[in-house]
Amino acid sequence: MKNVLSIAFATFAAVSAAPAQVGFxxxxxxxxxxxNWLTYSGTLKSQRYSTLNQITTGNVKNLELQWVYQARSLxxxxxxxxxxxxxxxxxxxxxxxxxxxxxxGRVFWTFSYTPSPDSRPCCGRLSxxxxxxxxxxxxxxxxxxxxxxxxxxxxxIWNVEVDKPADGYAVTHAPLVIKDKVIVGVAGGEYGIRGHxxxxxxxxxxxxxxxxxxxxxxxxGNETWAGDSWKTGGASVWVTGSFDxxxxxxYWGIGNPxxxxxxxxxxxxxxxxxSVVALxxxxxxxxxxxxxxxxxxxxxxxxxxxVLAEIPWPGSTGLRKVMMWxxxxxxxxxxxxxxxxxLLGKPFVKVTWMKGFDEKGRPMKVPExxxxxxxxxIYPGNQGGTNWYNPSYSPATGLFYIPAWxxxxxxxxxxxxxxxKGQQFGGxxxxxxxxxVVAGGFNYRKEGEQYGVVRxxxxxxxxxxxxxxxxxVTDAGIMTTSTNLLFSGGRExxxxxxxxxxGKLLWKATLGGRVTSGPMTYSINGRQYIxxxxxxxLFVYALRQ
Amino acid sequence: MxxxxxxxxxxxxxxxxxxxxxxxxTKTDIGIGNRLYIANCIYCHGPExxxxxxxxxxxxxxxxxxxxxxxxxxxxxxIPGTGMPAQKMEEPQIRTIVAYLRSLxxxxxxxxxxxxxxxxxxxxxQGKGQxxxxxxxxxxxxxxxxxxxxxxxxxxxxxxxxSLSDPNAVIMPPNRMFRAVAxxxxxxxxxxxxxxxFTVQLIDSKERLLSFQRSALKEFSPINTSPMPSYKxxxxxxxxxxLVAYLLSLKGIQx
Numbered sequence: 001m002k003n004v005l006s007i008a009f010a011t012f013a014a015v016s017a018a019p020a021q022v023g024f025x026x027x028x029x030x031x032x033x034x035x036n037w038l039t040y041s042g043t044l045k046s047q048r049y050s051t052l053n054q055i056t057t058g059n060v061k062n063l064e065l066q067w068v069y070q071a072r073s074l075x076x077x078x079x080x081x082x083x084x085x086x087x088x089x090x091x092x093x094x095x096x097x098x099x100x101x102x103x104x105g106r107v108f109w110t111f112s113y114t115p116s117p118d119s120r121p122c123c124g125r126l127s128x129x130x131x132x133x134x135x136x137x138x139x140x141x142x143x144x145x146x147x148x149x150x151x152x153x154x155x156x157i158w159n160v161e162v163d164k165p166a167d168g169y170a171v172t173h174a175p176l177v178i179k180d181k182v183i184v185g186v187a188g189g190e191y192g193i194r195g196h197x198x199x200x201x202x203x204x205x206x207x208x209x210x211x212x213x214x215x216x217x218x219x220x221g222n223e224t225w226a227g228d229s230w231k232t233g234g235a236s237v238w239v240t241g242s243f244d245x246x247x248x249x250x251y252w253g254i255g256n257p258x259x260x261x262x263x264x265x266x267x268x269x270x271x272x273x274x275s276v277v278a279l280x281x282x283x284x285x286x287x288x289x290x291x292x293x294x295x296x297x298x299x300x301x302x303x304x305x306x307v308l309a310e311i312p313w314p315g316s317t318g319l320r321k322v323m324m325w326x327x328x329x330x331x332x333x334x335x336x337x338x339x340x341x342x343l344l345g346k347p348f349v350k351v352t353w354m355k356g357f358d359e360k361g362r363p364m365k366v367p368e369x370x371x372x373x374x375x376x377x378i379y380p381g382n383q384g385g386t387n388w389y390n391p392s393y394s395p396a397t398g399l400f401y402i403p404a405w406x407x408x409x410x411x412x413x414x415x416x417x418x419x420x421k422g423q424q425f426g427g428x429x430x431x432x433x434x435x436x437v438v439a440g441g442f443n444y445r446k447e448g449e450q451y452g453v454v455r456x457x458x459x460x461x462x463x464x465x466x467x468x469x470x471x472x473v474t475d476a477g478i479m480t481t482s483t484n485l486l487f488s489g490g491r492e493x494x495x496x497x498x499x500x501x502x503g504k505l506l507w508k509a510t511l512g513g514r515v516t517s518g519p520m521t522y523s524i525n526g527r528q529y530i531x532x533x534x535x536x537x538l539f540v541y542a543l544r545q
Numbered sequence: 546m547x548x549x550x551x552x553x554x555x556x557x558x559x560x561x562x563x564x565x566x567x568x569x570x571t572k573t574d575i576g577i578g579n580r581l582y583i584a585n586c587i588y589c590h591g592p593e594x595x596x597x598x599x600x601x602x603x604x605x606x607x608x609x610x611x612x613x614x615x616x617x618x619x620x621x622x623x624i625p626g627t628g629m630p631a632q633k634m635e636e637p638q639i640r641t642i643v644a645y646l647r648s649l650x651x652x653x654x655x656x657x658x659x660x661x662x663x664x665x666x667x668x669x670x671q672g673k674g675q676x677x678x679x680x681x682x683x684x685x686x687x688x689x690x691x692x693x694x695x696x697x698x699x700x701x702x703x704x705x706x707x708s709l710s711d712p713n714a715v716i717m718p719p720n721r722m723f724r725a726v727a728x729x730x731x732x733x734x735x736x737x738x739x740x741x742x743f744t745v746q747l748i749d750s751k752e753r754l755l756s757f758q759r760s761a762l763k764e765f766s767p768i769n770t771s772p773m774p775s776y777k778x779x780x781x782x783x784x785x786x787x788l789v790a791y792l793l794s795l796k797g798i799q800x
Binding site for chain 2: 373374411413424428429431432437439444445469492494508
């Protein structure tokens with residue numbers, strides 16, 4: 001009888017793994033358990049690089065669809081799922097959380113959430129993902145709340161306000177867990193908010209620290225805003241940050257100054273808009289910053305996840321701790337992540353707003369690089385040389401991979417802007433000179449018109465190594481593996497695998513909807529899976545058996 | 546006292562007039578507004594903006610608004626109790642529509658001549674003009690060129706006349722022609738229907754819907770001139786006016 005019970009229990013355990021505690025030590029060393037995907041960007045270095053090696057350049061052509069999760073939402077699906085000890089956690093837009101069996105796609109539980117009618121995120125009623133710590137799952141919501149759920153049944157444990165949705169605040173990115181804290185930043189740069197990044201106690205939801213992305217009166221940096229413009233200067237946070245445990249620094253990209261396209265009343269550099277900030281992870285105190293686009297009038301943001309790596313660098317002994325960044329402003333950067341020192345900056349697409357850097361790494365703008373009443377033609381255009389789309393760095397190839405828009409421009413038009421709490425505060429906007437060549441799902445493009453590309457860059461030089469051009473532009477993130485595979489997609493609905501060494505196409509599938517997310521990979525019982533969101537569904541592939 | 550009131554009234558009216566004409570719009574604004582107008586407004590208001598009783602954009606007739614801000618408000622909020630719905634657009638976009646509407650009176654004099662005749666235009670379309678060799682209208686003609694069955698909903702007289710006289714002046718992206726060269730060297734010109742990174746879709750002069758893998762083609766390149774001849778010398782000005790009158794009468798097929 002005892003044996004029968006044991007067998008029954010063992011069978012049960014095999015099909016329904018009990019969620020284990022995810023201590024921060026596991027997240028810190030996520031690369032040691034590549035079968036899981038424990039944090040939004042894979043690891044706290046945010047390379048979106050996996051050492052799972054079952055799928056190779058030789059057999060990737062044998063990938064086969066395993067299951068599809070069709071979300072009950074038609075919103076863009078920009079999320080990257082997590083996989084933790086046999087359970088996948090992801091979102092259903094705007095802010096539901098779903099726990100699924102990563103082998104079959106069957107749903108264990110759903111946490112359904114109805115955001116406040118006050119919520120008004122400018123650019124999609126969506127979430128890009130969740131975070132885990134211990135036995136909890138965390139989601140930031142478009143009505144600017146942070147909610148902790150019980151990982152086992154999806155019931156809320158705590159639910160706290162981050163800020164006021166009626167004033168334009170929202171949270172759209174996956175939270176970042178560092179030690180015993182959950183960190184989120186606020187969106188709302190199109191509503192005249194004053195941005196901030198907050199850390200909450202993961203156990204209780206109590207706020208531990210707040211860093212304002214715009215310095216207050218009397219604080220250093222406040223002088224970079226004319227008059228009271230700092231009070232409505234935007235500087236939001238759209239994507240998740242990264243963490244270096246040795247330096248105890250957490251890095252975040254900060255969004256555009258507001259009003260987006262009219263800088264007349266916010267003279268100065270407008271710190272820390274369009275910057276990366278390095279914060280003490282325990283206190284939120286600013287340690288250094290680097291501003292990519294001072295006094296931005298083109299909505300360039302700094303809307304990327306900071307990618308951390310250790311690479312050889314001229315003049316450095318051993319490997320140097322760097323941060324790599326392909327910015328919406330069309331430039332690829334390498335910074336020393338200990339102190340923010342500018343090491344390299346180079347255009348990765350056509351750029352006309354600047355003509356180089358001064359000796360301190362500050363961009364030298366061309367005089368005409370400002371929005372105007374009649375419109376100023378600038379490359380890259382408003383959507384950027386890239387955008388929030390996840391890049392990847394592969395230690396195997398030493399290359400940095402960017403989902404990029406090439407030959408892309410906008411006319412930047414300035415209009416008057418009056419701040420009204422909770423209302424859009426843009427001051428103009430981008431225009432296109434010609435009728436769209438891709439519209440309503442139809443593509444009439446000719447050579448020489450804007451296009452999307454997966455672009456491989458050597459981070460040591462900023463030189464392009466190869467291109468995989470597409471007929472339409474792309475909003476898809478990138479993931480690479482130690483077997484020299486690169487997974488990405490595009491607006492045309494293709495999901496594909498390239499050889500990360502030369503960009504050669506190895507495999508593709510048609511998913512029938514835009515790929516607007518970053519792919520990820522995991523392994524269950526020795527079988528490697530690849531997951532990606534396209535349209536309003538999540539698709540999961542594995543090798544044919 | 547009466548005199549003061551009169552002066553005030555004049556001042557107010559001058560101010561209103563000033564407000565109505567003050568906005569300076571660029572060619573870009575007008576071009577973008579034109580596209581948005583076609584996409585959002587033309588179905589009810591028509592290409593000349595005169596399809597709603599009492600409203601005539603080409604002649605500056607806006608019965609419920611005087612200033613540009615008034616028009617923006619109406620487009621944004623709609624007019625309750627009428628067929629005018631609120632539009633889900635941001636104000637900068639709405640402003641470009643206002644720019645386009647304000648540009649229309651400048652071409653008011655280029656409207657169709659008084660004697661232009663739809664019936665004569667139809668005869669020209671199907672006969673001397675040989676338009677049906679490439680175009681289709683009301684269920685008859687070739688599928689190769691753009692279908693004109695609803696062109697009267699989409700274009701103004703001045704635009705249609707320009708296309709007849711100078712077909713290369715404006716070629717909209719959906720009307721672009723491409724040349725596909727197959728592996729055996731056979732060249733197939735066609736109007737582009739769609740494409741992506743790996744495939745292209747065309748309709749050719751034999752009215753075939755064709756789809757190719759790019760990898761199977763030796764060449765796929767745009768033909769940058771319109772295959773349509775100029776009618777500037779092929780038809781008289783009066784004939785062109787008749788043809789334009791016929792095209793303007795094409796308001797789509799109700800199945």
